[in-house]
Amino acid sequence: MRGHSPSQLQERIEEALLARRRRGLVRELRTPSSTAVDFSSNDYLGLARPGPFRDFLGSFIGVCRESKTSGSTGSRLLSGQSEEVIKLENTAAEFHGSKKSLFFNSGYDANLSLFSCLPGPEDSIVYDELIHASVHDGMRMSRANSNVTPFQHNNTLSLRNAIRRAAEDHRGSVLVCIETVYSMDGDIAPLRRILELCKQLALDLKREIYVIADEAHAGGLFGDNGEGLAVAKGLNMHPNLLARVVTFGKAFGAHGAVILSTPLLVEYLINYARPFIYSTALPPHSIAIVRAAYAFAKTTPARQARETLWERVEFFERMARKHLPREISQPSNGCSPIQGFFVPGNRQCMELSRTLRAKGFDVYPIRSPTVPRGTERIRVIVHTHNTEEEIQDLIKSIANAQARRSASL
Template identity: 40%
Template sequence: MSHSVSKYIEEKIRERKEQNTFRKLFLPEAKVDFFSNDYLGIATNKSLAFPLNKIIRKVPHNMPLFGATGSRLLSGNSQFVEDTETLLANIHQTEAALLFNSGYNANLGVLSALPYKNATIFYDELIHASMHDGIKMSKAKATAFKHNSIKDLEEKLAATHNFKFIAIEALYSMDGDFAPLKEIVALAKKYDAAIILDEAHSTGIYGEKGEGWAQQQNLHQDIFIRIHTFGKAAGVHGAVVLCNESVKSFLVNYSRPFIFSTAMPLHSVCAIRSCYEYFASTACEAERKKLMQNIQLFSSVTKGITEFKFAESPSAIQTLFIPGNENAKTAAEKIRQQGFEVRAILSPTVAKDTERIRICLHSFNTTQEINDLLQTISYLK
């Protein structure tokens, strides 16, 4: 390798280490899960293997199950995938659906392709990195608005005559709070803006059958594009973009992550179908209820812990603020030593002085586990 390239790489690694933000891969240990996005326990639910196998058996024998063999525009398309998209469009009460290999790819694929030169994307300052990266690749202008601030968004919308897009999340991945969707929909109507809504952390949990936050709020018809990802509560992998037929056509023509990548393998498509069957079951309904009970329990116990600041979150994503990268890392390690898997979220991933421990609640966490975790936290000082 070139000497100057090696030097650059070593310098960048040293920089991370000096700033205490060096990332490395680790192997999860057998501790109580308070860190995964498997909110409903679907990823580890062995009883779902049987219904999944039943769906796999429906795939015609001449179709490649293990790999898609090409991009959807080449050899990677099939009736089975198209039927799955129709199924997803029906469940989500929209005209069309387009599968992507991941939520990251879907956000990149929508935001890089759709907002055009004379458009402005107004984005919440706390949107996910994948939306940011899509915005960076787009030809449109981009302006951040303060997190969940209707006032700031309206001032910014009113001050531009460009075509307008609004990029938001339904449920924010770091703070666990919801977007004020009704108010944002009203602003979008007033200023003729198109909303792009990332439902990564609300898919499967909200709505009668896990259809997401927009459908639960009955606002889905007013949202231009919804992105549901399947790597979180759905327990599998991939994502779907929900839109109208013209937008789907546009993405098939212009969205580079869709065009220039091997399509999702059919066994992943089967897994998505299987998880939507499960979303509609009474068993899943019971898991959603258990998750809500755990959220309530967590919130009520944390109210009694005055030594620490917790974010007020109505969702499965809970935040314990421990300002300072070193402090947050040390606290997470202490909690882990007591048998709970949690992770510190450091700056610059979150703003300086809002470093934190992110606690993900699940339907399968027991009352005892939640109480023990919070007792461990209360002994941290």
């Protein structure tokens, strides 16, 4: 059997990278400046920075000193199980109003696990067109990988039509995949309408129709203590809500994720989810930080941090409406810290990003094909630790840069 020589493989790699450079899409690792103003991290509440949470960690980190190992030493099914991770899963289930939870090394692993092992060959998957890449990867790995149908973003009429088509074409269950808060646009899914639509269609079509909701950008922010949008809306026990994914690398300021569902589904994942089965478990100190984040979420400083965040979001949008033309600003209408400024064209988006970083703002361009062509944008994250002065300076810098660009055209 003839194979590729090393030189052919190297040439193919070089050609692929060259093609990406020509399109202005090459990715590079960049260490954020320690002096730049943070408008890019997902640390919404500043828990990963020095502050009250850092002081709160002490008693939980003490658990690590008592642990027999500094690492987990193996997968959860081998030597990586511990009393601490069991306590974490019990805490997560109670906190988010779920019957059971299962801890994963990352949100990516959680979504990959759910969507790769759960759908059977007769099932179908209906997904919001803006769903996260991790869900797409999971769907491609699933036994239902040819039974997938997108629906228009947050459009329940489009969802209805997509479910009906899926039910006509396939005789199994229908899984509807959404995010409760979308990572690029920062808008919120009409969760109640989606769940009630699925409930009604399940009766009409005599078919199981379930929703899987990714709460990565809602956990820690929505609800009395940051329980997420499903709890905030009183929908966490809805019969058509099969599972939720909550990640800890954002508002919780930690690492890892949980899948929230029933004991039956959790047992199934333990037995069939390959990213869970074959990954070394996270070490004791990672577990301790997540447990501390849950305990901290119920404290007065945490509530104050969430209140401050929403105040900063409201101020940001007020300043954006005042200083920026409507066609480039993408306000979330106070519902999300994720904001955006449309700068159509990858090159133009990169140029504005470089201009803003040179002025001391840590922001990133979001280019196509990550977002649809023509909707390239500067993605801005508002945090508790951003001051009103920093927010105003950023918006005025964007306005000035856009005015100079318009004058040169």
